[in-house]
Amino acid sequence: MALVVQKYGGSSVADASCIKRVAQRIVATKKAGNDVVVIVSAMGDTTDELLDLAQQVSPLPPGRELDMLLTSGERISMALLAMAIANLGHEARSFTGSQAGVITDSSHGRARIIDVTPGRIQEALGNGQIAIVAGFQGVSQDTKDITTLGRGGSDTTAVALAAALEADVCEIYTDVDGIFTADPRIVPTARKIPRISYDEMMEMAACGAKILHLRCVEYARRFNLPIHVRSSFSTKEGTWVVSDPDSEGTEMEQPIISGVAHDRSEAKITVVGVPDKVGEAATIFKTLADAEINIDMIVQNVSAAATGRTDISFTLPTTDSSTALTALKKIQDRIGFESLLFDDQIGKVSLIGAGMRSHPGVTATFFAAIANAGVNIEMISTSEIRISVIVGQDEVDAAVTAAHHAFNLDADQVEAVVYGGTGR
Amino acid sequence: MALVVQKYGGSSVADASCIKRVAQRIVATKKAGNDVVVIVSAMGDTTDELLDLAQQVSPLPPGRELDMLLTSGERISMALLAMAIANLGHEARSFTGSQAGVITDSSHGRARIIDVTPGRIQEALGNGQIAIVAGFQGVSQDTKDITTLGRGGSDTTAVALAAALEADVCEIYTDVDGIFTADPRIVPTARKIPRISYDEMMEMAACGAKILHLRCVEYARRFNLPIHVRSSFSTKEGTWVVSDPDSEGTEMEQPIISGVAHDRSEAKITVVGVPDKVGEAATIFKTLADAEINIDMIVQNVSAAATGRTDISFTLPTTDSSTALTALKKIQDRIGFESLLFDDQIGKVSLIGAGMRSHPGVTATFFAAIANAGVNIEMISTSEIRISVIVGQDEVDAAVTAAHHAFNLDADQVEAVVYGGTGR
Numbered sequence: 001m002a003l004v005v006q007k008y009g010g011s012s013v014a015d016a017s018c019i020k021r022v023a024q025r026i027v028a029t030k031k032a033g034n035d036v037v038v039i040v041s042a043m044g045d046t047t048d049e050l051l052d053l054a055q056q057v058s059p060l061p062p063g064r065e066l067d068m069l070l071t072s073g074e075r076i077s078m079a080l081l082a083m084a085i086a087n088l089g090h091e092a093r094s095f096t097g098s099q100a101g102v103i104t105d106s107s108h109g110r111a112r113i114i115d116v117t118p119g120r121i122q123e124a125l126g127n128g129q130i131a132i133v134a135g136f137q138g139v140s141q142d143t144k145d146i147t148t149l150g151r152g153g154s155d156t157t158a159v160a161l162a163a164a165l166e167a168d169v170c171e172i173y174t175d176v177d178g179i180f181t182a183d184p185r186i187v188p189t190a191r192k193i194p195r196i197s198y199d200e201m202m203e204m205a206a207c208g209a210k211i212l213h214l215r216c217v218e219y220a221r222r223f224n225l226p227i228h229v230r231s232s233f234s235t236k237e238g239t240w241v242v243s244d245p246d247s248e249g250t251e252m253e254q255p256i257i258s259g260v261a262h263d264r265s266e267a268k269i270t271v272v273g274v275p276d277k278v279g280e281a282a283t284i285f286k287t288l289a290d291a292e293i294n295i296d297m298i299v300q301n302v303s304a305a306a307t308g309r310t311d312i313s314f315t316l317p318t319t320d321s322s323t324a325l326t327a328l329k330k331i332q333d334r335i336g337f338e339s340l341l342f343d344d345q346i347g348k349v350s351l352i353g354a355g356m357r358s359h360p361g362v363t364a365t366f367f368a369a370i371a372n373a374g375v376n377i378e379m380i381s382t383s384e385i386r387i388s389v390i391v392g393q394d395e396v397d398a399a400v401t402a403a404h405h406a407f408n409l410d411a412d413q414v415e416a417v418v419y420g421g422t423g424r
Numbered sequence: 425m426a427l428v429v430q431k432y433g434g435s436s437v438a439d440a441s442c443i444k445r446v447a448q449r450i451v452a453t454k455k456a457g458n459d460v461v462v463i464v465s466a467m468g469d470t471t472d473e474l475l476d477l478a479q480q481v482s483p484l485p486p487g488r489e490l491d492m493l494l495t496s497g498e499r500i501s502m503a504l505l506a507m508a509i510a511n512l513g514h515e516a517r518s519f520t521g522s523q524a525g526v527i528t529d530s531s532h533g534r535a536r537i538i539d540v541t542p543g544r545i546q547e548a549l550g551n552g553q554i555a556i557v558a559g560f561q562g563v564s565q566d567t568k569d570i571t572t573l574g575r576g577g578s579d580t581t582a583v584a585l586a587a588a589l590e591a592d593v594c595e596i597y598t599d600v601d602g603i604f605t606a607d608p609r610i611v612p613t614a615r616k617i618p619r620i621s622y623d624e625m626m627e628m629a630a631c632g633a634k635i636l637h638l639r640c641v642e643y644a645r646r647f648n649l650p651i652h653v654r655s656s657f658s659t660k661e662g663t664w665v666v667s668d669p670d671s672e673g674t675e676m677e678q679p680i681i682s683g684v685a686h687d688r689s690e691a692k693i694t695v696v697g698v699p700d701k702v703g704e705a706a707t708i709f710k711t712l713a714d715a716e717i718n719i720d721m722i723v724q725n726v727s728a729a730a731t732g733r734t735d736i737s738f739t740l741p742t743t744d745s746s747t748a749l750t751a752l753k754k755i756q757d758r759i760g761f762e763s764l765l766f767d768d769q770i771g772k773v774s775l776i777g778a779g780m781r782s783h784p785g786v787t788a789t790f791f792a793a794i795a796n797a798g799v800n801i802e803m804i805s806t807s808e809i810r811i812s813v814i815v816g817q818d819e820v821d822a823a824v825t826a827a828h829h830a831f832n833l834d835a836d837q838v839e840a841v842v843y844g845g846t847g848r
Contacts, residue, residue, distance in 0.1 A: 016480035056440035
């Protein structure tokens with residue numbers, strides 16, 4: 001008998017008939033002899049509707065009250081799901097984040113989990129009950145106030161509870177079949193990845209693959225908890241996210257490249273004419289950090305000897321742009337830079353693969369593919385298992401398609417590489 | 425500085441603009457130098473919408489999960505109200521029933537309050553904050569599960585918290601100006617009652633006056649807590665419910681009759697041909713009690729000597745009728761009664777007044793007024809301060825109007841009786 005943690009997102013519980021279907025799936029897992037803990041998000045558009053109500057009464061609602069408001073969404077979906085399961089003849093108990101023992105810090109709207117004490121969940125499982133837990137929410141250790149975990153919160157709740165309960169697997173249900181080598185809407189021949197490492201999945205998530213949030217993968221990696229990303233519309237195997245994807249005892253070598261990710265949500269700011277003195281760059285990024293802005297890529301040009309000045313470009317979430325520009329303008333006189341350039345018509349294309357560590361020439365192949373597609377590269381950043389480039393936003397599709405093809409990720413060839421044992 | 429507890433019902437917080445208006449009223453009370461604790465119901469039709477959702481997933485949802493679902497309604501309204509107050513520059517904190525220390529038994533859907541430990545509310549007040557508390561909900565002492573208090577639950581929450589906090593007054597806001605001598609929709613000349621005793625108010629509530637629930641008046645009476653029923657649409661004084669309405673130091677005597685209440689929500693069941701043996705009636709009412717049915721009035725005919733059989737009639741909430749009829753049919757053979765008659769076309773008209781204790785002839789005047797209106801009386805029941813009769817449902821308005829007039833309750837005359845000192 002295994003302990004299975006399942007997470008269903010808002011689209012999986014969008015209305016009563018969806019909830020009933022999810023209930024059947026949960027009961028089937030229980031009937032197969034498993035203990036089952038379910039983490040559920042708010043129904044469909046509930047969160048947006050609640051945010052709209054909040055806006056109607058206050059342009060800038062206090063974080064504590066906004067969390068109190070938003071957490072009612074999961075309370076509705078989890079109670080309905082427990083009822084639907086009861087209606088199928090199985091006993092289910094719903095628990096708020098607080099009741100489930102999800103203890104967080106006090107940062108309303110983006111709280112971090114600092115402990116999980118799932119005593120009530122274990123008690124319910126001990127009684128043969130299915131436990132339904134509200135995703136996205138917890139209770140602050142200091143103030144005992146209700147908190148929310150921010151983006152990717154429900155996935156993180158699922159992984160955190162699974163880790164605390166020492167579950168055998170955390171199943172993340174979504175509306176696609178798993179993690180693909182590229183977004184199938186851009187590359188129709190993209191292939192489902194059967195197994196992927198935590199490291200690669202983290203790079204994929206950080207580079208714009210939206211199926212799993214970076215934060216939940218980090219959490220799973222720390223506790224070595226297997227994640228199974230799969231469709232709530234089929235019983236097909238999805239993608240397993242594990243520490244060692246090649247440990248299945250086969251002779252296959254790891255593919256060089258796992259996939260191509262893209263992200264259109266970033267913008268680029270260039271600080272023009274920064275005096276080339278020690279500490280100027282540090283002041284700029286300290287200012288941005290104080291404004292709680294997450295910087296992604298950074299490029300500093302070689303200083304022009306004639307002027308003693310340099311340009312510094314960086315990318316950041318487009319939604320943080322105005323905050324960043326405001327913060328930078330405040331220090332313009334102190335730093336003495338000349339001007340700020342802003343560009344939100346950019347996109348990031350990333351190649352991810354643990355295999356590139358031991359395969360020289362990956363970078364060259366990637367750049368050549370993009371160049372052959374007629375796409376200009378504006379910025380470059382690399383890690384051990386990733387290469388990212390910034391291109392024009394309307395050139396993202398062409399770059400993704402070219403890279404996907406250059407590394408033989410398209411379904412026809414790739415099936416042979418991975419399963420056919422070509423020895424690559 | 426006083427401690428004021430205010431309760432706003434669902435229609436007072438039906439949408440964003442209503443919530444903003446209520447927020448202004450709360451802030452005005454705070455600015456006048458009071459500590460303020462607010463109990464709030466779910467917005468408008470929220471509870472009905474949630475019940476509808478529950479019905480869609482399960483015809484008979486478990487009580488625990490239904491409570492979990494329904495309590496999300498107050499969570500939404502209280503958070504929005506706290507935001508609206510914050511937007512007016514005052515600090516407000518919302519608290520769930522559990523956070524406010526409303527401890528109940530485990531009877532989901534109709535939990536009884538067994539303790540109130542409002543430590544967090546007192547802390548908020550100590551910090552100069554306005555406390556917003558979810559009405560209608562609590563947490564069970566044994567299981568730590570979320571419970572709801574059933575009908576009149578938000579009023580009861582308000583009175584219970586006011587008692588625990590030793591508040592100076594509990595203000596119940598509603599959409600009418602107070603308690604009237606009769607329903608103004610039936611008797612346009614009905615008059616607002618300025619002060620009424622707990623006992624009379626309890627009889628009014630039990631007899632169908634819908635403004636205050638019996639349960640909350642009982643609670644206030646036990647703790648001798650003044651209730652002020654008033655309109656959320658005006659600043660006029662409403663009706664004070666207190667232990668001794670005549671203690672204001674005036675020379676006025678108490679009016680004989682406080683008001684006329686009516687109730688169309690009951691039905692009548694007659695058990696025909698019950699063998700006139702010891703214990704048969706007891707068996708019938710034991711059966712109904714076991715089915716958790718609240719009986720109101722009971723009439724047993726004098727036994728017909730020829731047959732040795734009698735008829736027993738009783739009234740009960742119409743919604744309990746089918747349960748009662750089913751339970752009675754099960755014991756028909758054992759009891760040996762002949763048949764069951766059912767009538768849901770009845771109405772109850774009640775005359776309430778502490779003054780009738782010391783004024784003979786009230787009953788005669790009441791019956792004469794009803795007879796003169798051409799209305800037939802089907803059943804009668806009395807208490808020290810109340811007379812109730814059952815009449816045909818379509819004759820309720822005529823009976824109420826006749827009784828109201830017979831006791832000079834109509835506004836023109838009554839103003840003289842109460843304020844003019846006629847010495848009656």
